[in-house]
Amino acid sequence: MSLQAAARIKRGLTYCVNSWTCRTYCMKKEIIDGLRTVVGESNISTAMAVREQHGRDESMHSCRPPDVVVWPQSVDQVSKMAEMCYSNNVPIIPFGTGTGLEGGVSAVMGGVCFNMTRMDRILNLNAEDFHVTVEPGVTRKSLNNYIRDSGLWFPVDPGADASLCGMAATGASGTNAVRYGTMRENVINLEVVLPDGRILNTAGKDRRFRKTAAGYNLTSMFVGSEGTLGLITKASLRLHGIPEATVAAVCAFPSVQAAVDSTVQILQCGVPIARIEFLDDVMIDACNKFNGLNYPVLPTLFLEFHGTENGLKEQVQQTEEITQMNGGSDFTWAKDQEERNKLWTARHNAWYAALALRPGSRGYSTDVCVPISKLPEIIVETKKDLTESHLTGPIAGHVGDGNFHCIMVMNLADKNEVSRVKEFTNRLARRALAMNGTCTGEHGIGLGKRKLLEEEVGEVGIETMKQIKATLDPKNLMNPGKVV
Amino acid sequence: MSLQAAARIKRGLTYCVNSWTCRTYCMKKEIIDGLRTVVGESNISTAMAVREQHGRDESMHSCRPPDVVVWPQSVDQVSKMAEMCYSNNVPIIPFGTGTGLEGGVSAVMGGVCFNMTRMDRILNLNAEDFHVTVEPGVTRKSLNNYIRDSGLWFPVDPGADASLCGMAATGASGTNAVRYGTMRENVINLEVVLPDGRILNTAGKDRRFRKTAAGYNLTSMFVGSEGTLGLITKASLRLHGIPEATVAAVCAFPSVQAAVDSTVQILQCGVPIARIEFLDDVMIDACNKFNGLNYPVLPTLFLEFHGTENGLKEQVQQTEEITQMNGGSDFTWAKDQEERNKLWTARHNAWYAALALRPGSRGYSTDVCVPISKLPEIIVETKKDLTESHLTGPIAGHVGDGNFHCIMVMNLADKNEVSRVKEFTNRLARRALAMNGTCTGEHGIGLGKRKLLEEEVGEVGIETMKQIKATLDPKNLMNPGKVV
Structure with a gap:
C-alpha cells in the first residue's frame, strides 16, 4: 500500500x-x-x-x-x-x-x-456608502451588470469572469489595479467559515466602514490566503463611481525601456491613469493575427483614461507629451464604447491569441512583479532566456504595477519542452526575486510556487506563515498542500 | 503583597x-x-x-x-x-x-x-519606484523634508509629527486618507523584531513591489497591531507625486446633513478630493477664537484639491455646484501656500482650540467611524448626548471616510465630569457599532477600547485575534494589556 x-x-x-x-x-x-x-x-x-x-x-x-x-x-x-x-x-x-x-x-x-456557485445573492447594495455584499456565486461581471444603474462599479478585473469571493481568496488584481487597487484594497469585510465550522466575520458582523484601527486586520489575512485558512461565504466590497468619460489608446515604442520610462513618468506626473498595459512584440504579433488587427509589431502600451470630458483632455495631452518624448508613436484612439471593447477584447484575448501561435498547444500563464525601475532589465533578460530556451512565451503585463505575465505555449506531449517551461518559470521567478520583486504579483502560490515562496519571504517569514496556518487550521484540512 | x-x-x-x-x-x-x-x-x-x-x-x-x-x-x-x-x-x-x-x-x-528615536536613517529612496525605507526615528515631517527635491511626498497625515514606524504600528491615517489611503495602503514591507528576538521581514528582505499574491499578508497583520506582536525596526513606504497645484477652500452649511450630502455627492462624481474635513459649529467657534478667524459658526467643510492647474478648475467647479445645491455658502479660498497653511494650521490646531474653550482643562480625543450615510444621524445624536451630559466636545472629522473625533475637554479634578466623559465615549462607540461602524477609525484600541473591540468583532473574531497573539507572542511580553 x-x-x-x-x-x-x-x-x-x-x-x-x-x-x-x-x-x-x-x-x-x-x-x-x-x-x-x-x-x-x-x-x-x-x-x-x-x-x-x-x-x-x-x-x-x-x-x-x-x-x-x-x-x-x-x-x-x-x-x-x-x-x-x-x-x-x-x-x-x-x-x-x-x-x-x-x-x-x-x-x-x-x-x-x-x-460555492449556488450561493449567488447580491446583498446590501448601498450607493451612498459605495458598498455591496456578495455571496461566493456572484462573479465580477454579474455584479457590474446588477449595479450599473446605481452609477457605481467594481473595478478589479483579472480578465476571467471569476467569482468575487474567489478573487478575494486569491488576492486577485488585473488591469485596473494601477488606479483602483487590488482585492486587498477593495475588500471591506469577509464572512468566513473556519475549518471547525465556526463563522467568523473578519471585521465584525455587518460592518462596512471605509477604515478602522480596531484590532488585527483579519480581513487582509484572509484575502490572498487561497482557501487555506477558511471558506469565504460573503465578501463586502468597496465600489467606485462610474467615470463620466472613458477613452483608450494604443502607443508603440522603439524599446521596452522607452515604454517603461513613459509609464514611470506618467505616474510621477500624477496622471490618474486607469489602465496601462504592456505587450511585447511577440504578444502584439499574436494579437494582430488572432483579432485581425494591424498594430506595429513593437513593444506597445494599451492605455485607458477615466475622468470628466475636460479632465480626459488634459490627462491625454500630458500622457502624449511624455510618450512622444520617449519616442512613442502617435496614439491610435478608441473613443467610443465599441472601439474600446475591441481594444480590450484584444488584450483580454491575449491568452487565446498566444495559444493560436501554435495550434493544439496548451498554455500556462506565469507571473512575477518587480519594482517598476527593474522592468526593462527583467523583460530584456527574460526575452533572451525564452530565445535561448527555444520557448514561445509572449509577454503581457500590468506595467504600472511592475507586474507581467509570460504566456507559455507548449506541446504537453513533449516532455522535454514541458520540463524546459518549468525550468524557465523558476528562473523567471528567481530573476524577479533577485531584483527585490515577488514570485507572483497576482496568480498566487497554489501548488507550484511553494518553494519560491520560501525563498521570497525567508526562513522567519515562512515559519510565521506556517504558525498562522497551524493556529487557524490545526488539522491541516483547509485546501491542504497549498501555499505553505 | x-x-x-x-x-x-x-x-x-x-x-x-x-x-x-x-x-x-x-x-x-x-x-x-x-x-x-x-x-x-x-x-x-x-x-x-x-x-x-x-x-x-x-x-x-x-x-x-x-x-x-x-x-x-x-x-x-x-x-x-x-x-x-x-x-x-x-x-x-x-x-x-x-x-x-x-x-x-x-x-x-x-x-x-x-x-526607537535614535534609529533615524532614511534608506533606499527610489523615485522611479515611488519607494523609501525609514527607521523608526524618522517622523512624517522629517521624511517629507528629506524627499522634497525628489518630487515625491508621503501623504498620510494624522496631525501629530509622529514616527512613521509608530504610524505603521497604530495603523494611522488622517486628513489625506480619503484620496491617498491610510498606513494600511501605504506600507509595503516591515522589518519586525519578534518577541524572541528573531528578525522578520513581513514581505521578504528588501522587497518593494507594488503588489504581491505570495502567501499570507504579514505586512497587514503588523500594521495596526499596536506593538503587541513585535517591534517595528524598518518600514518601506509607498510615495506619491507632489501635485502640480493645490488649492484649499472653506464652505459653511445650514446643517450637518447638507455637509455630508455634499461629501457623498462629491465622491460619487469621482472628484479626486484630497482632503474633506468636517468641523461642527462648536469646533468652528473654538477655531475662530483660537486662531483669530471669523468663519460663520455653522457646520463647515475644509476642502483641499490636488491636481494640475486645469484639473483643479474643474474639480473646484464640480464641487462648488454640489455644495451650492446643498445650500452651502460661497467658498472662502486659500490659494497660495501661506493662506493654505493658515487654514490647515487652524484645522490641525483643533485640539488646542478645543482646550482653550476651558483654560486649565485636559483633553481627550475619541474617534469612531461609520458608513458615510450614517454620519448625519450619528453626529446629530452625539451632539444631543453632549448637551444632555453637560459636556464640551467639539467635533472634527475626516468626513470622506465617515470618521470623526469628539475632542472632550474636561476638568480632571472633577471626578464626576471625568466619569461622564468615559460613559459618553462608550455610548459614542456603541452608537457607531449599532450603525455598522467601528469603535475606532484611527486612534486604535490601546488600553481603553478592549471591551468595545470584543463587541465589534464578536466572539469568534476576538478568539481569532487572541489565537494570533498567542501564536506570535506566546509569553504575552509584547506591549501586554493592549488590544486583546
Missing part, C-alpha cells in the same frame, strides 16, 4: 464505494450520507466526471479530483458540513469558477470540494 | 534597586546590566523622570512607567535585547514619539521601554 493510501485510510477513508471503476481511495459512505442530509440529493455528486471537472483549474497542474463535490445553499450548510469534515479529518477544497492559474483547487489529499 | 506584585516577582522582578524613593517593583539588576552592555551607558535610563515621560501618551490614561528605558541604535541591538527580555519573561513596550491617544505606551506590567 502506498504511503498516501495509508494516510488516507488513517483519516478514516476507504476504497471508493460509489463505483467499481473508481480506482482512487474514497470517502466513507457515512460521511457522504451526512453531507447529503445537509445539502439535499441534488446538491452533491460523486460522479467521476463531476469530480474531475473540479480537480483542476486553468493551470498545467494535473487533475486531482476530490472525493465528492457539494453545492451548499447557505452559510449554515457550509458551517455544518465543515464541522462534519473537521470531526472526520476530511480535507475541504473551496471552488469558485475554477479559473485559477496555480492549481489552487487541486484535491491533492482528496476530500470534499465545496462548489 | 498585591497580586500584581506577586506576578512581577514570579517573572523575576524585584523591588527597585535604583532609588529608595521608588515604590514600584523594578527589574532585576542583572537584566538592566545586560541591556546596558548592549546599548551602552548613554542609551539606557532608569531615572524616574525619564520612565514617567515614557509611561504615558497624549490620552487621559494615567502614567504607568516602564522599569527601564533603552535607546537602541540598530536592529541587532533590538534583537539582542528582545531575546534577553524573552528569556527573562520581561515585557517590551515600543515607543515612538508618544503621541498616541489610547494609552498604547503605558507599561501596565512594567518592563523595558524601547525608545
